[in-house]
Each structure stands twice: as C-alpha cells, then as structure tokens.
Amino acid sequence: MKVISERRDFLAANAGKRAPMPGFVLLVRPRGDGDDTMRVGFTVTKKIGNAVVRNRMKRRLRALVRDVLPERGIIGADHILIGRAGGIERQFNVLHDELVKALKKVMPR
Template structure:
C-alpha cells in the first residue's frame, strides 16, 4: 500500500465514490490501470485545527488504514481520507467500524 503525494491524484480521487462518516469522508476511485495495488492519501484542512491537531489526526488515519484497508480496501483504487474534527476524539474502535462500513458502502 503506497501513499498518494501528488495533487493530481487527490483531485482525481475527488471524482470517485464518496462515503461520508462522522469523523471523515472516504473517497475511492478506481484507477483502471490494471495494477492491483491500493493507494491511500490523507487530507486534514486548517479549519480543523493547528498543525499539532492535524498531524495527530493524520497519524490516527495512518494507523486506521494499516488495520482496515488490507482486508477491506478496493484493489486497484485510490483511497483518500478527508478528516473532520470528530476524528480527534472518536474512539479508535468506532473509527475502524466506520471505515469498514464506508468501504462496504463504496464497494457496492
């Protein structure tokens, strides 16, 4: 699983399927290039908080992706997690359940 770094990949993922949850919005877009690898990107805007808060949320998202995405992610797709302020205080087990639910929703 690799990380998205280029702006064009994030913009392309914005055109894919979305699943809003209380702590994040999941965007998933099939790349259609035949590569089965999953890629993940994280976005937390300055409206959420200062750099410390944003980095803490992104660390939680990275741990979340490591635990849920390998078994529930969409193969050959780009995944983007857009953080909301609830991501900082929500229980990690509930975040895992939310991500699994969002992945099931997007896979339909």
C-alpha cells in the same frame, strides 16, 4: 500499499465514490490502469485545528488504514481519507467501524 502525494491524484479521486462518516470522509476511485496496488492519501485541513491537531488526526487515519485496508480495501483503487473535526475526539474502535462501513458503502457491485 502506496501513499499518494501528488495533487492531481487527489483531484482525480474527488470524482470517485464518496462515503461521509462523522470522523472522516472516504473517497474511493478505481484507477483502471491494470495495476493492483492500493493507494492511499490523507488530507486534514486547517479548519480542524493547529499543526499538532492535524498531525495527530493524520496519525490516527494512517493507523486506521494499516488495520483495515489490507483485507477490506479495493484492489487497484485510490483511497483518500479526509479528516473531520469530530475525528480527533472519537474512539479509535468507533473510527475503525466507520471505515469498515464506509468501505462497504463504496464497494463496486
């Protein structure tokens, strides 16, 4: 799994499938470049809170991805997690279940 850091990749993922959940929004876009690597990116805006709160949210999202994506992620796709204000207060197991549900929602048929 590789981390996305370039703005153009985040903007490209915005054209993919979207699964809004109470704690975050998941964007998934298959790259179609023949590379089977799953890539992941994280975004938490200043609307969520100060730097401490935003970093805490990003840490929670990274832990979620480590738990769920290796076995349920979409091969060869970019996964973007956008943190929402409700994500800080939510229990980790609830966020885990929401990510599994969101991945089922955007899974290619």
